Amino acid sequence: MNIGFKHHIVGNLEYLTIPCFDETGVVTHCFTSRTGGTSSGECQALNLGFNRNDTRENVLNNFRIITQQINVDYRNLVFSNQVHEDNIASITMQDGGKGITVESDIRGVDGLITSERGVPLVTFYADCVPLFFLDPIKGVIALSHSGWRGTVKKIGEKTIYKMINEYGCCVDNILTAIGPSIGKCHFEVDEPVVGQFFKSFGKNAEEFIEEKKNKKYHIDLWRANVLQFQQAGIKDEHITVAQECTYCNEKLYFSHRRDKGKTGSLAAIMQLV
Ligand SMILES: [Zn+2]
Numbered sequence: 473m474n475i476g477f478k479h480h481i482v483g484n485l486e487y488l489t490i491p492c493f494d495e496t497g498v499v500t501h502c503f504t505s506r507t508g509g510t511s512s513g514e515c516q517a518l519n520l521g522f523n524r525n526d527t528r529e530n531v532l533n534n535f536r537i538i539t540q541q542i543n544v545d546y547r548n549l550v551f552s553n554q555v556h557e558d559n560i561a562s563i564t565m566q567d568g569g570k571g572i573t574v575e576s577d578i579r580g581v582d583g584l585i586t587s588e589r590g591v592p593l594v595t596f597y598a599d600c601v602p603l604f605f606l607d608p609i610k611g612v613i614a615l616s617h618s619g620w621r622g623t624v625k626k627i628g629e630k631t632i633y634k635m636i637n638e639y640g641c642c643v644d645n646i647l648t649a650i651g652p653s654i655g656k657c658h659f660e661v662d663e664p665v666v667g668q669f670f671k672s673f674g675k676n677a678e679e680f681i682e683e684k685k686n687k688k689y690h691i692d693l694w695r696a697n698v699l700q701f702q703q704a705g706i707k708d709e710h711i712t713v714a715q716e717c718t719y720c721n722e723k724l725y726f727s728h729r730r731d732k733g734k735t736g737s738l739a740a741i742m743q744l745v
Pocket residue numbers: 654655656657658717718719720
């Protein structure tokens with residue numbers, strides 16, 4: 473397993489990439505931080521959510537800033553429309569701009585997958601777990617939004633199976649990564665949530681759940697997603713974990729829990745070149 477994403481700093485803009493994804497030369501991608509944008513207040517500064525307490529102009533501007541850095545045309549971005557479920561949509565060139573320049577019919581979708589070059593996929597975060605997938609041999613990419621509900625529904629594992637079954641990927645070639653999100657240090661839940669994890673993962677859930685005082689539990693969502701990758705057959709050397717908690721790092725990340733919902737949106741962006 474590889475630990476850590478690479479941080480790029482350009483002026484006051486900071487963003488992250490996955491080293492082994494960069495090395496393939498077949499994708500451009502990033503996970504954004506909150507720095508380098510034009511939004512203010514709770515959305516300061518690089519908010520990428522149109523549904524936040526921010527102006528449309530700011531958000532568009534922020535998209536222009538980040539996409540310019542990674543060589544993506546913001547007018548072609550394709551947005552997910554996340555509902556904490558496990559639906560994964562197959563995206564083609566015809567979907568270009570859905571969510572940003574044209575109205576979208578992509579609804580109830582937490583995962584995006586494509587084998588077409590020049591189609592930039594976007595998923596959104598503020599604590600939930602960003603999952604990145606790349607088969608550099610077959611030329612297939614996917615992004616999945618895996619909060620605790622998505623993790624219970626195993627959207628990560630389902631994304632891998634879709635790459636294999638519908639796109640002809642070989643599991644030995646698939647690279648995976650887990651971006652900055654809420655860490656075990658701050659993800660505290662009650663018994664009913666823990667019950668759902670045991671229902672989904674069985675005894676394996678013991679590996680990533682720790683009991684605290686007063687019937688509170690801390691869950692390691694990174695470990696729970698790594699476990700899914702391993703069970704789907706992904707090689708250990710093809711798994712990268714950023715190991716950065718969004719709640720812990722207020723300077724770099726928005727966090728829904730820390731900011732009690734009054735916060736901006738981070739994004740994962742990826743495109744085959
Ligand atoms: Zn933390």
